[in-house]
Amino acid sequence: MKIILKNTKPNYVAEADVLASAVYLEPLVQFEKGKRYLISAGSGKGKSSLFHFIYGSSNQYSGEIIWEGLESKNWDQIRQQHLSYLFQDLKLFDELSAWENLQVKNQLTQYCSESKLDFYLESLGLSAHKHQICKKLSLGQKQRLALIRALCQPFDFLFLDEPFSHLDQANIEQLSRLIEAELSERNAGLIISSLEPHSSLSIDQHLNL
């Protein structure tokens, strides 16, 4: 399975602003299942936009984006079975507890056992906050919780939009270990965005946006 981009560019960004990009306006960019890609660029350069284009939640772009090797053309099905996306704004429910936030998704997908969810919470140091209301969690705790929620479904690609922006080094390393293990187990691809041109995860290709 591959995601192929041909000459893509956000409609709302001037051509001159993407001249140095290794993604936008490139004749061919390919993301392959099983490989790990880092997209780095400064703030406002179009990282989240790129995720929204590939995810099908925005069509404000020119060029072509092709999902190769997919039987379904139905976006709901693609998102349920092939693609999990950790949004930069996390999209957690503030009035629900950490546990309820996981359950909202997991009850739909039935993907993780309760003991698996407990294992994830424990691995990321969130067990003590399991029943805490989400709005009282720190941003870094919310980021870790949202990552767990992103794991509560099958996927061939995992999209992580600046997932470490509120985490200290020890937490980044913990989260990275969990992500690496999940990617290997599922033989999934990763596209991760960052302001930094490096990552604590092992990366196959670094593209500067």
Ligand SMILES: Nc1ncnc2c1ncn2[C@@H]1O[C@H](COP(=O)(O)OP(=O)(O)OP(=O)(O)O)[C@@H](O)[C@H]1O
């Ligand atoms: N739907 C839209 N319509 C018009 N302009 C937009 C739209 N979405 C994003 N932009 C603009 O496009 C640029 C890129 O935004 P985007 O959120 O993709 O950047 P980013 O690299 O993810 O930024 P950050 O690192 O700050 O999150 C910004 O100048 C933003 O204001």
